[in-house]
Amino acid sequence: MSTTTTQSPAIGEAPALELENACVGFGPSSARHEVLSKVNLRVSPGEFVAVLGFSGSGKSTLISLLAGLTVPDSGTVRLNGHVNPLPGPERGIMFQNYSLLPWLTVFGNVEIAVRQVFPRLSPKQRREHVQRYLDMVSLSGSEEKRPAQLSGGMRQRLSLARTLAMRPDVLLLDEPLSALDALTRSVLQDEILRIWDEDRRTVVMITNDVDEAVLMADRIIPLKPGPEATLVQDFPVTLERPRDRTTLNFDPRFKKLRNEITRTMIELNQETKAHATETLPAPPTIRPIRLNAAS
Amino acid sequence: MKYKLIRILDVAGLQVFQPLVLLCYGEEPRHQLKQIALYIGTPVLVMAACVWMWNFLGPRHKTRSGEVPTPWRVVEAYDGIVHFHNREYTKLADYEREGEAREEALRKAQEDLAGLDQAFLSLADEADGVLESLAEDDPSAPEAASTQDLSPRKIAEQRMAMVDQKVARLAGEKIAPSQHLVDLQADVYRHRQALRQWELQQQAEGLTSGDTDRRVAYVDQVRDHQSQTDQEQAHLQQLREELAKVKQANTPEVARLHRNLSYLQQQAEFLKQRINLLTDGSRAEKLATVGTELETAQADLATAQGAELFVAAQNVLRQEQRLARVAGSRLSTPPTFFDQIATSLKCVFAGFLIATVVAIPVGIFCGMSRVVMASLTPLISLFKPVSPIVWLPIVFIIVGGFIEKPEEAWVQPAFLSSAITVALCSLWPTLVNTALGVASIDQDHLNVARVLRLGLWDRLTKIVIPSALPLIFTGLRISLGVGWMVLIAAELLSSSPGLGKFVWDMFNNGSSETFAQMFVVCGFVGIIGLLLDRIMIVCQRLVSFDGAPSGL
Numbered sequence: 001m002s003t004t005t006t007q008s009p010a011i012g013e014a015p016a017l018e019l020e021n022a023c024v025g026f027g028p029s030s031a032r033h034e035v036l037s038k039v040n041l042r043v044s045p046g047e048f049v050a051v052l053g054f055s056g057s058g059k060s061t062l063i064s065l066l067a068g069l070t071v072p073d074s075g076t077v078r079l080n081g082h083v084n085p086l087p088g089p090e091r092g093i094m095f096q097n098y099s100l101l102p103w104l105t106v107f108g109n110v111e112i113a114v115r116q117v118f119p120r121l122s123p124k125q126r127r128e129h130v131q132r133y134l135d136m137v138s139l140s141g142s143e144e145k146r147p148a149q150l151s152g153g154m155r156q157r158l159s160l161a162r163t164l165a166m167r168p169d170v171l172l173l174d175e176p177l178s179a180l181d182a183l184t185r186s187v188l189q190d191e192i193l194r195i196w197d198e199d200r201r202t203v204v205m206i207t208n209d210v211d212e213a214v215l216m217a218d219r220i221i222p223l224k225p226g227p228e229a230t231l232v233q234d235f236p237v238t239l240e241r242p243r244d245r246t247t248l249n250f251d252p253r254f255k256k257l258r259n260e261i262t263r264t265m266i267e268l269n270q271e272t273k274a275h276a277t278e279t280l281p282a283p284p285t286i287r288p289i290r291l292n293a294a295s
Numbered sequence: 296m297k298y299k300l301i302r303i304l305d306v307a308g309l310q311v312f313q314p315l316v317l318l319c320y321g322e323e324p325r326h327q328l329k330q331i332a333l334y335i336g337t338p339v340l341v342m343a344a345c346v347w348m349w350n351f352l353g354p355r356h357k358t359r360s361g362e363v364p365t366p367w368r369v370v371e372a373y374d375g376i377v378h379f380h381n382r383e384y385t386k387l388a389d390y391e392r393e394g395e396a397r398e399e400a401l402r403k404a405q406e407d408l409a410g411l412d413q414a415f416l417s418l419a420d421e422a423d424g425v426l427e428s429l430a431e432d433d434p435s436a437p438e439a440a441s442t443q444d445l446s447p448r449k450i451a452e453q454r455m456a457m458v459d460q461k462v463a464r465l466a467g468e469k470i471a472p473s474q475h476l477v478d479l480q481a482d483v484y485r486h487r488q489a490l491r492q493w494e495l496q497q498q499a500e501g502l503t504s505g506d507t508d509r510r511v512a513y514v515d516q517v518r519d520h521q522s523q524t525d526q527e528q529a530h531l532q533q534l535r536e537e538l539a540k541v542k543q544a545n546t547p548e549v550a551r552l553h554r555n556l557s558y559l560q561q562q563a564e565f566l567k568q569r570i571n572l573l574t575d576g577s578r579a580e581k582l583a584t585v586g587t588e589l590e591t592a593q594a595d596l597a598t599a600q601g602a603e604l605f606v607a608a609q610n611v612l613r614q615e616q617r618l619a620r621v622a623g624s625r626l627s628t629p630p631t632f633f634d635q636i637a638t639s640l641k642c643v644f645a646g647f648l649i650a651t652v653v654a655i656p657v658g659i660f661c662g663m664s665r666v667v668m669a670s671l672t673p674l675i676s677l678f679k680p681v682s683p684i685v686w687l688p689i690v691f692i693i694v695g696g697f698i699e700k701p702e703e704a705w706v707q708p709a710f711l712s713s714a715i716t717v718a719l720c721s722l723w724p725t726l727v728n729t730a731l732g733v734a735s736i737d738q739d740h741l742n743v744a745r746v747l748r749l750g751l752w753d754r755l756t757k758i759v760i761p762s763a764l765p766l767i768f769t770g771l772r773i774s775l776g777v778g779w780m781v782l783i784a785a786e787l788l789s790s791s792p793g794l795g796k797f798v799w800d801m802f803n804n805g806s807s808e809t810f811a812q813m814f815v816v817c818g819f820v821g822i823i824g825l826l827l828d829r830i831m832i833v834c835q836r837l838v839s840f841d842g843a844p845s846g847l
Contacts, residue, residue, distance in 0.1 A: 069742055087745045103761040111756060116747045166747075175589035 015042040015044055016202045017066060017170050022075035022241070023048040024061055035061045037228035038075070043170075043281075046200040050213035051231070052261065053223030054269060059206045060096060062223065063174040065194070066204060067093040079170070089117045092168030096175045098159040100147040107143040110134060110162045117166045133165040134158075136195060157191075164195060171196075173205040186245065189216060193242075208277070210261050214254060222265055225272045231267065235261055308832040311335060361807030364814055372811035380631035382565050389572040390626035393579045401573040408566040414559055415447035422454035422552060429461050448563060455556055462549060466542045473541075477534045484527040491520050515571065523678035534686025572626070582623050589614040624798050630792055636819065640746025642710055643782045643827075647775055653718070654725035654774070655767060661726070676772075679723045683781040686716045709791030716785045721778035728770025732763030765839040772831035779824050794820060 019041040025034040035058045043049050053059045064070040067075060068087035079085045087093075100109050110130045114121070121129060134140055137157035147155055156176065163171065176192070177185045193216055196203055207213050213220045214237055221234040239253060248254045300316045314330035317323070346366055353363035364372070392400055445453070477798040484800045495517060502509060574580065592610045599607040630638070662667040694712040698704045740762055760767075786795025799815050 067746065069745060086748075087742075088748050089746060090745075093742075093746055095739055095742065098740060099737075099743050101740060101743070101761070103764070113747055116749060116753070151784070180806075 016045040017043040018078040022072040050217035057225035058229035089166040093172040139163040240254040342776035360810040364811035384630040412447040415451040419451040645714040649718035650722035654722040658729025721774040724773035725770035732766030768835040
């Protein structure tokens with residue numbers, strides 16, 4: 001099953017990030033376990049794409065493929081035309097479990113990235129740069145704390161600040177808000193949107209929340225659950241920005257889109273399950289003995 | 296302030312004392328008191344019980360170095376060690392004193408020596424008192440001792456000798472009746488044995504050949520005779536030992552006087568040595584002597600002619616060399632207990648440093664590369680269990696091969712081989728823990744390094760080492776503990792200066808005094824080991840970012 005996902009707001013523009021028939025699998029060739037199979041994806045510059053999937057459907061593998069941390073077994077990843085580039089700060093990835101360095105302070109965690117990406121900054125400029133991004137995610141005042149002393153939401157914001165401070169061309173967010181409670185989550189959603197709105201960078205966000213995807217993305221692509229997960233028909237989100245979460249719930253277009261996506265997701269899931277049962281060995285044909293066969 | 300104190304206690308691994316701090320701030324006094332009673336009071340009680348048991352059991356075991364010393368004897372032995380240390384260092388300083396300071400010290404030493412006279416005289420008086428109290432039991436008049444022309448020290452010694460004589464005579468008199476009884480008993484036994492033997496011989500005459508039954512019975516009779524003789528001998532032996540004990544029993548008063556006298560004698564010797572060092576024996580004095588000799592030699596050189604000139608020139612050169620030698624000389628004193636501790640600490644840190652420098656990089660390589668780990672695992676598993684007692688002779692010979700002239704080398708081969716042995720035995724915990732720490736680094740942290748495109752060096756210093764640091768320090772802490780334990784054994788075996796050698800010397804000396812000093816060493820080794828461990832705990836707590844609790 002090959003799906004074209006070429007529709008984007010700006011048709012004809014060269015994609016910033018592109019996957020072409022990318023496959024990733026584990027295990028020896030005799031017992032190969034395909035996680036991703038023939039994934040095609042084109043993300044235009046400045047586009048906000050949400051990839052929607054059930055848990056365990058290969059979402060994290062997809063994002064590490066996009067970040068270059070995993071190399072595809074076949075197919076290609078292209079970043080601005082470069083084939084299978086090494087991971088680097090131009091693709092800022094925000095890891096699902098924050099990946100903060102526990103021995104560094106809040107400030108140090110951002111600084112290590114800034115120092116590496118912008119080695120020419122003077123110490124004063126560097127400090128200002130770090131401080132700007134800490135202010136952006138409202139972590140001012142906690143600069144000297146260690147990650148262990150932060151709440152879950154603060155860690156997530158720090159991880160975001162570190163990623164943003166690298167000023168990446170492409171922002172890869174791996175379930176950035178999954179570990180948060182609903183209230184903190186909505187605050188951070190607005191925050192990410194505000195930051196994205198400032199300079200319209202390319203964003204690929206992985207999520208399992210349909211509402212979140214509709215609220216934030218330009219385009220939503222469901223991931224058909226694995227094994228052999230792949231991306232299927234995408235849904236453009238045409239709701240105009242800025243989208244207000246309070247009024248959105250009453251917008252008929254929002255409701256329609258959400259229902260459509262939810263239905264597709266459920267169908268995909270059932271399809272996969274059906275596929276899984278098909279592969280089971282067929283039960284032997286047993287019929288009840290007809291004792292009164294003579295009659 | 297309160298939380299600061301608690302934090303300090305926490306970092307130092309002394310959480311046990313937390314209730315004390317809280318009690319001082321009046322927080323839940325009943326609860327805190329209960330905590331103190333349970334977790335401070337009980338351990339103190341157990342300690343006290345152990346000391347009591349030691350005090351009780353020690354004197355009941357006799358060895359060839361006297362009985363096992365009680366805690367109080369060990370404290371006294373420690374005092375002796377401190378005295379020795381102070382005296383050696385005073386002498387060392389005296390040797391180098393010059394001018395005003397020297398005269399001041401000399402005056403002081405002479406005054407002290409004069410003061411000792413008083414102490415000797417009062418000791419003699421005490422001895423007289425003892426003599427008088429003994430005279431009540433023994434009316435025989437003491438021979439009149441002439442005290443004229445005698446120094447106070449001599450008087451005291453003489454009096455003590457008289458006391459000893461008297462005590463011995465009294466003891467002899469006291470046991471004389473018992474002695475007589477024992478002698479009588481011995482006679483009785485001897486006669487009985489002779490009688491039995493005679494009877495048996497008579498019986499033997501009457502036995503005819505071929506009478507097997509009677510012969511077997513005869514053998515039994517002889518056996519009875521022998522066992523009876525053995526019993527009688529054992530009884531006599533026991534009686535004699537009891538007598539000897541009574542005879543040797545010294546009154547505590549006399550024993551105390553003896554101890555005082557020996558202390559005063561030592562002190563007097565010491566002061567005499569000091570006075571000698573401060574006058575003729577001092578460096579300044581020696582320099583002056585050599586200086587005058589040099590001047591004479593130079594005067595000879597000025598007047599010498601022909602062949603004599605050569606001899607005179609040689610003489611001048613010799614005197615100049617002597618002058619240089621004396622100017623740089625120090626008084627050679629035997630190393631004291633505290634010198635030995637310092638040497639041991641130096642040695643353990645030298646070994647620990649070698650171990651750290653080797654183990655941490657190797658551990659990091661092992662942790663980073665599975666190939667390195669696989670190739671080093673056989674070596675590590677093979678050498679890890681080798682005992683220091685095996686390493687030491689091997690290392691000793693190898694190091695000896697490098698250093699051909701030990702007296703000129705900048706480092707003593709014995710010291711170096713002890714340090715290397717310590718390193719060889721203590722590097723394994725650090726190596727294994729470092730490898731474990733590096734190997735178990737979070738994959739996410741490595742991904743951060745990849746995304747940031749950190750170079751090898753940055754990845755090591757910014758991600759790998761900080762992440763492995765808590766485990767590295769755990770390893771270092773174990774290493775230091777092992778090193779300290781190994782070092783004492785290594786020093787004992789290699790006779791390199793240090794606490795181990797101190798123990799060995801004490802063991803070879805074999806007096807009851809040195810036996811007690813070995814217990815002092817035991818205590819000091821324990822306390823220093825404890826302190827080293829505490830220091831490492833504090834370091835570990837300071838570098839650990841996860842706030843992991845430290846064990847005791």
